[in-house]
Amino acid sequence: MSHVSVAVTVDIVIFALRDNDLQVLLVKRKYPPYQGLWAIPGGYVQANESLEDAAARELREETGISVENPANGAAHPGATVPYIEQLYTFGDPGRDPRGRVITVAYFALVPAPLAIQAGSDASDAEWKPVRSLPRMAFDHAQIVRYALKRLRYKLEYSAVGFQLLPPVFTLSELQRAYETILGETLDKRNFRRRILQAQVIEETGQYQAGEGRPAMLYRFREDAVAEVKARRLFP
Amino acid sequence: MSHVSVAVTVDIVIFALRDNDLQVLLVKRKYPPYQGLWAIPGGYVQANESLEDAAARELREETGISVENPANGAAHPGATVPYIEQLYTFGDPGRDPRGRVITVAYFALVPAPLAIQAGSDASDAEWKPVRSLPRMAFDHAQIVRYALKRLRYKLEYSAVGFQLLPPVFTLSELQRAYETILGETLDKRNFRRRILQAQVIEETGQYQAGEGRPAMLYRFREDAVAEVKARRLFP
DNA sequence: TCAAAAGTGTTTGTGGTACACCCATGG
DNA sequence: CCATGGGTGTACCACAAACACTTTTGA
CATH class of the missing domain: 1.10.10.10 (Winged helix-like DNA-binding domain superfamily/Winged helix DNA-binding domain)
Structure with missing residues (x-):
């Protein structure tokens, strides 16, 4: 009846238009499990950050792009603020071989010019076209599919x-x-x-x-x- | 960098039509925090159940209504299967005074005739009209508001x-x-x-x-x- | 003057909305 | 025969979809 220990991560599907193609930012896993496979960026939620903060932090760490807090008013003129939205929470037991890990998935849209630098330098992050995604770790293929569905859907009735x-x-x-x-x-x-x-x-x-x-x-x-x-x- | 301990709960907003009114099932809290205030039913996610299973379990425990697993085919004839859908995950630090608790909120629709018995017997559960909800524990008022918004929205483009x-x-x-x-x-x-x-x-x-x-x-x-x-x- | 991309209107069909009266039954 | 709720059709308007040619510039 009491509560069991679960880890909570935030994973984020980052979309951008590059080379006339819709692409997603993926990182290559350095350690097991799924070593060498591609995954969407993510990490553990820290003690004193909200889920949105955690997602914004991941986005910043992976792309160098900061999400301005809407509370602080609009960004400096000309800066297109990346869009972040909670997608879905995935929590099947067994989705992570290390134990019970629940992930709150977000999706983000980054404007074209910013996406050019992002993930390009040194690191193990690469943009991959959604048309031909590599094999992915965990249930991340499912998460990306769902994010794409949501993006297409929102395109039809929002801006x-x-x-x-x-x-x-x-x-x-x-x-x-x-x-x-x-x-x-x-x-x-x-x-x-x-x-x-x-x-x-x-x-x-x-x-x-x-x-x-x-x-x-x-x-x-x-x-x-x-x-x-x-x-x-x-x- | 390593992960901090967080508890994960599933809370569920249960809607039904009763007395020509849209109502929500609430439970009265027996212990602190927020002792005596109303809350939406919920509880910790157990070690080996998926989030959906946890939500279905909560629904069953509070209303006695079972959610048939769609994998098992349709329910027995005449039985209207309650509808369950993941709503949103709320995880602000400070939303629970006892510590870091992240909740995956679901919303459920139960058919009118089943709702009549549910929550009526003995227990501390009561149906409350969404028009006039009591003061609620945690951020549950926010969760119910969001569930209502989603319900109205889905009504317009789905069945x-x-x-x-x-x-x-x-x-x-x-x-x-x-x-x-x-x-x-x-x-x-x-x-x-x-x-x-x-x-x-x-x-x-x-x-x-x-x-x-x-x-x-x-x-x-x-x-x-x-x-x-x-x-x-x-x- | 040609290639390449930008820009522009009209017609037709479908679906949304507004609106008022007759029908079947029980008391 | 009357009260109560069930059931029906039409006219107008707004928006979606199909469709082809002219304009502006740089090479």
Whole structure:
């Protein structure tokens, strides 16, 4: 009847768009169990930190990206704040051969330009495309699958998609991001109309030069962060 | 760096429709902390049970209602299986004055006829209307609020609502259930058209006599359990 | 002047919402 | 025959989906 000893970890599925692909940050395990296999970053919850703090700490340790506490107001101008959200808690006995370990899984979205440095230096962390993930330790394959499902789902009725883009972006870049994540192509005219009607982005007045005609640069509207009320908002 | 000792509990928000009202099952705490205050049922996760098993056990201990394992196929005919789903994991340090306790919260829906006996006998468990909840222990008020939000939300795009009704029911009963949970009135003709179009219920061929004209009895279609694809399905 | 990407409107179908009366039964 | 709750249809509007060409720039 009394309580048994269990360890609690926080694991975090970190998504980013890189090379026109949706990728996840994985770390290679140095020690048993599952030595040499890939895993999602995570670690034990410390005595005096909340679960959210633990997840933010893991994200910082693995990517160098800090999550500003929403309580402190918005980040410095131009900084896109990474998005973190609790995903699910996995606690089957036997999911960790060392004993009873329950993990609270989070998922995070980091904006494209920040993701370029993250995990690249020295360490044993690497970005892997979700299309072709390696064999993974523990039940981490299941956790990533679930995170991907949730990401796709939220894309349809909220504005999380913007969290994967740089502070300013073109509509074509935004559409490519959506197509990459959803794994399907979208109609350009319908996409643009819906996004603009939703009033979640605004023109910067700047243009981006490129191969063809220059494209208007847009930014995400801060006051549109709140999840959108009813219906699918985006394709 | 190594892991600290934390206790893990499972708490469960149990909803039922009683007296034309949405109610939650609460237990009165016999010992400190928060002695005498109301709390949602819960307890420590045991060594060899999964989180789902722990939640099902709590539900059974508090209400006497067993959750059939979906792996074992459908329940015996006529038995409406209570619905259980993981809600969120709460783990702020300081949420329990005795030490670090992380709780994995679940929410459950039990069908009306079963709810009548549950918690009524002797024990310190009582059904309380969500409209007027008493002061509650720990962060349980927050947990119930969140569960209610999730329930209302899911009602709009899935078929969970049926889990609160008896195995057969009239369309008016179903509509009243929706109205009770959502806290708003719905148009009768639109409600009926949408529910019937969705093909989640079917006629039983039986009628229920009452004050006025007898009403067709319907049952929930087993093969419609899956969550529904796009759009709001129900009012 | 050509390649490459940006940008732009209209039509058609479907689903949501608003709205008021007749029907079957028991007392 | 009347009170009570059960049951039904239509018109309008908003939004989703399908669909192809013109514009601007750099090479």
